[in-house]
Amino acid sequence: MAKYLIPALALAATFGAHAAPAKQPAQPKLVLVMAVDGLPQEQVTRYRHQFAQGGFRRLLEQGAWFSNAHQAHGITVTAVGHAAILSGAYPYQHGIIGNNWVNPVNGGSMYCTEDTAHKYLNNEKTDPHDGTSPANLRVDTLGDQLRYATGQQSKVITVSGKDRGAILLGGKTGTAYMYMEESGNFSSSTFYMQEHPQWVQKYQAGKPQERYYGVKWKPLLADSAYAGDYGDAPNLQLASDSGKTDAAYYKKLKASPFLDELTVEFAQAAIEGENLGKNPAGVPDLLGVSFSAHDLANHEHGPESKVSHDHLLRLDRMLANFFSYLDKRIGMDNVLVVLTADHGFPNTPEFSSGVQKTGAQRVDSKKLVEDLNAHLNAKFGLEKGLRAQSIPNLHLDYAQIDAKGLKREEVENAAARFILAQNGVADVFTRTQMENGGNGGGTRIATLMRRAWNRQISGDLMVVLKPHWIFGFSSGKGTTHGAPYAYDTNVPLIVMGKPWVKSGHYGQYAEVVDIAPTLAHLLNVRPPAGAEGRVLTEALK
Numbered sequence: 332m333a334k335y336l337i338p339a340l341a342l343a344a345t346f347g348a349h350a351a352p353a354k355q356p357a358q359p360k361l362v363l364v365m366a367v368d369g370l371p372q373e374q375v376t377r378y379r380h381q382f383a384q385g386g387f388r389r390l391l392e393q394g395a396w397f398s399n400a401h402q403a404h405g406i407t408v409t410a411v412g413h414a415a416i417l418s419g420a421y422p423y424q425h426g427i428i429g430n431n432w433v434n435p436v437n438g439g440s441m442y443c444t445e446d447t448a449h450k451y452l453n454n455e456k457t458d459p460h461d462g463t464s465p466a467n468l469r470v471d472t473l474g475d476q477l478r479y480a481t482g483q484q485s486k487v488i489t490v491s492g493k494d495r496g497a498i499l500l501g502g503k504t505g506t507a508y509m510y511m512e513e514s515g516n517f518s519s520s521t522f523y524m525q526e527h528p529q530w531v532q533k534y535q536a537g538k539p540q541e542r543y544y545g546v547k548w549k550p551l552l553a554d555s556a557y558a559g560d561y562g563d564a565p566n567l568q569l570a571s572d573s574g575k576t577d578a579a580y581y582k583k584l585k586a587s588p589f590l591d592e593l594t595v596e597f598a599q600a601a602i603e604g605e606n607l608g609k610n611p612a613g614v615p616d617l618l619g620v621s622f623s624a625h626d627l628a629n630h631e632h633g634p635e636s637k638v639s640h641d642h643l644l645r646l647d648r649m650l651a652n653f654f655s656y657l658d659k660r661i662g663m664d665n666v667l668v669v670l671t672a673d674h675g676f677p678n679t680p681e682f683s684s685g686v687q688k689t690g691a692q693r694v695d696s697k698k699l700v701e702d703l704n705a706h707l708n709a710k711f712g713l714e715k716g717l718r719a720q721s722i723p724n725l726h727l728d729y730a731q732i733d734a735k736g737l738k739r740e741e742v743e744n745a746a747a748r749f750i751l752a753q754n755g756v757a758d759v760f761t762r763t764q765m766e767n768g769g770n771g772g773g774t775r776i777a778t779l780m781r782r783a784w785n786r787q788i789s790g791d792l793m794v795v796l797k798p799h800w801i802f803g804f805s806s807g808k809g810t811t812h813g814a815p816y817a818y819d820t821n822v823p824l825i826v827m828g829k830p831w832v833k834s835g836h837y838g839q840y841a842e843v844v845d846i847a848p849t850l851a852h853l854l855n856v857r858p859p860a861g862a863e864g865r866v867l868t869e870a871l872k
Contacts, residue, residue, distance in 0.1 A: 356830040356872070359667035361608035362477075362617045362850060363657070366416060367646065368409055368496060369626030369812065371675030372398060372821045374634055378643055381556060385651030390670055393834050394827030395870030397841040402674055405776070405783035405795070406723065407812055407819040410443035412673025412843070413499040413621065417472040419847030419862025421782035426469035427499065428785050433719040433726050435788055440721070443467055444498045449522040453535070456513045457520075462494030464522035465503055470861035472502030473847045473854075474617045479504075480856040484612040488601045490517060492590045492623030496673075500619035508597065510590065510623070515540030515581040517597045530604025539596060543569050543589045544576050550637070551644050561682060562636040586631070588645040590624045595653050608661035615854060621673075622646060633679040633810050635686075664829050667853065671843055672822035679810040683799040691799035694755045696722045699794075706749045711737055716746070722802050723813065724790025739763070746792055755800040760784070762791040779815040826870060833870050841867060 375387065376398070382388040390396070402412050404421050406429055414420070414427040422428045427443050434441040444462030451457045474487035487505030491497035497507035506524070508517045508531070516535050519527065527535070548567040550557065557564065567587055571579040584590060598620050602608065607616040625642055632638040657666055677683065683691040700720055707716030712735065718728040725746075732742050743761040750759045758776065765784050780793055796802065798816050812819045824841055826832050831853055844864035851858040852866045 357665075358854065359615050359828060359831070360610070360665040361602075361657075361661055362615055362667045362669075362854070364417065364500065364617065364619045364669045364846070364850075365650075365671075366413060366496065366500065366619075366621040367625055367670070367672045367823075368493065368621060368623045369629045369674060369676050370643070370672035370823060371634060371818060372400070372672075372823050373675070373818070374639070374643055375823050378640060381552070381644055382647045383651055385654055386647040387650060388647075389651070389654060390668070390825045390827055391836075393829070394668070394670075394825040395832050395835060395837055395867070397824040397837045397839065397867070397870075399838055400671070400822060400824030400841040400843065400845075401817075401820040402672075402822055403779060403782065403820065403842040403844065405780035405793070405815040407674035407814060409493065409626065409673050410495045410499060411783070412822075413496055414468060415843050416671060416673070417474060417500055417502060417619070417847050417850075418468070418470045418859050419473075419844045419864045420470050420859065421844065421861075421863060423782055423785050424470055424861040424863075426467060426785055426788070428783065428789050429721060429724070430495065432721050432724065432788055433790070438719050438726075441467070441788075444495045446522065449520045451511065451518050451520050452524070452527055453516070453518055455511045455516065455518050462498055462509070463520040465498050465501065465507075466522075468499060468503070471859045472500075472505075473850050473856075473859055474500075474505045474619070475502040476851060476856045476859055477615065477617055477854060480854075481612065481614040484610065485614045486605050486607060486610065486616045487619075488605055488607065488617075489619035489621070490594055490598050490601060491619075491621035492585060492594055493621065496621030496623055497619070500621060505617070505619070508601070510585060510593070512582050512585060513578045515576070515584060515593075517593075528604060530600060534597065534600045534604075540581065540584060540593060541576050543584055543587070544580060545570055546589070548587050548589075550641050551648075552641075557637045557640055560635065560637040560640050561686075562632050562638065564637045565641050586624065586627045588624055588642050588649075591622045591646055591649055594620060594622060595649055598653070599656055602657075602660060608657075608665065629676045630811060631809050633682060634676045635678050635682050667828035667831060667850070668826070669846055669850070670823060670825045670827075671846065674812050675817075675819045675822055676812050677799055677801065677810055677814065677816075677818045679808075680799060680801055687799075689799045691797070691801075692755055694753075694796060694800060694802050696720070696802045699750070699753060700725070702753075703746060703749055707742070707746060710745055711735065711742060713742075716742065721790070723794040723796075725792040725794065727791040729791070743791060750792070750794055755796050756794060757797045758795040760793040760795075765789075765793075776815050779820070783815075826867070831872055833872055835870070837870060839869060 446464035449463040489501040501507040747759040
């Protein structure tokens with residue numbers, strides 16, 4: 332990378348013999364990008380006083396912490412958020428509009444990272460909709476640009492408990508490893524290689540996932556530390572009916588904080604196996620780590636729960652150990668660290684309604700679709716006027732509408748008016764509005780939804796519920812995310828690296844899409860093609 336620096340003699344000739352060039356800090360040897368799945372900024376602030384030394388506390392005190400940072404798109408789910416982190420792009424460009432969406436070719440379901448041309452290695456079970464490649468990602472990433480700029484000498488490795496977490500961080504030219512629910516291994520796919528390298532084989536042979544069998548997840552701290560939280564304390568027994576390690580056990584393991592322990596352990600094996608941070612070509616490497624278990628805890632219990640609280644405290648201690656390892660292995664002054672999240676989380680509707688007095692409820696999406704179809708049939712004679720749905724996207728049967736000589740816009744508007752009259756619905760955006768640049772009065776919500784809409788694959792109607800209301804979960808337990816409101820968009824964004832970053836608490840508005848251009852600026856490489864974020868210059872030395 333030194334070839335990009337202006338020689339000192341040239342500076343002297345230009346500015347005079349006495350002008351001393353500003354000293355350029357050495358580039359990081361390792362860029363570590365971490366995403367905590369489903370971590371709202373609010374939880375970092377609320378539990379800050381209980382963080383130990385070395386984990387989140389180290390990031391907050393030694394890093395540049397943007398507390399007003401947002402995943403600035405409308406459909407705030409795992410795949411969309413992970414795609415934004417290192418592409419710097421919004422969904423209308425990067426093409427990842429949800430975890431799943433409607434396949435425009437056959438009307439079936441499309442999973443964000445599915446690719447039937449590839450399968451998992453080592454005979455791991457691969458279903459048609461399993462995530463095996465970044466084929467659906469329509470843009471490049473920071474890792475792709477780094478590898479291009481260094482003649483493919485920089486290594487880009489990503490690991491996650493979820494396939495989409497690893498694959499979408501890894502971009503087109505990185506190498507992704509993901510947790511296998513059937514075996515408890517971390518595996519890659521044939522998109523990346525035909526056989527695991529020796530270090531992965533050695534790691535798998537050690538079977539670290541077996542050591543948690545029979546372990547019970549209990550609270551880390553005394554009961555008084557969780558005062559004010561809701562629900563029961565963690566009480567998960569990691570075992571199975573068979574009495575041995577099997578698929579049932581590995582799925583339980585995925586829902587525990589021990590999944591994140593395994594993720595860190597595998598990341599450390601990758602650092603040593605690939606010699607990350609000690610690249611013989613003298614160029615930076617990139618390691619992406621996505622922690623998946625917090626999302627599962629919040630889904631099941633809500634961010635107001637004792638379970639979610641305890642999980643975050645455990646993750647804090649894991650980060651402290653990870654940073655200590657990096658200190659010894661590479662030296663943290665050689666590591667540029669980013670921590671963010673793919674989305675936040677709302678409280679459970681029962682908590683929101685009962686404690687916060689919001690009146691929030693759950694909306695039955697299946698009933699909404701059935702009622703809308705009945706309305707379109709009665710008004711226009713359409714038989715199943717909705718041909719498919721992947722909430723919040725609804726797809727109209729335009730072929731049937733055209734065959735009946737109806738105007739598409741008229742049907743869209745009638746459908747939108749019907750949906751708007753339903754309990755809990757705040758807004759509906761139609762295809763005609765989106766294609767004609769309609770902005771819903773210029774509201775921020777409308778801007779976020781437009782960013783989330785992709786002309787080729789998004790729905791003909793996009794539904795936005797009122798704040799704190801959620802789709803589904805008719806059991807009355809748990810919660811979900813995906814809204815354009817602050818509780819789902821406001822996520823932590825922390826950049827740490829003493830040679831490059833000015834530590835401090837920054838209240839300026841920032842977006843997750845700012846990460847990629849900021850890293851590109853520090854690494855002297857092109858930003859990814861779809862990047863629309865800004866360089867966070869206020870936090871850079």
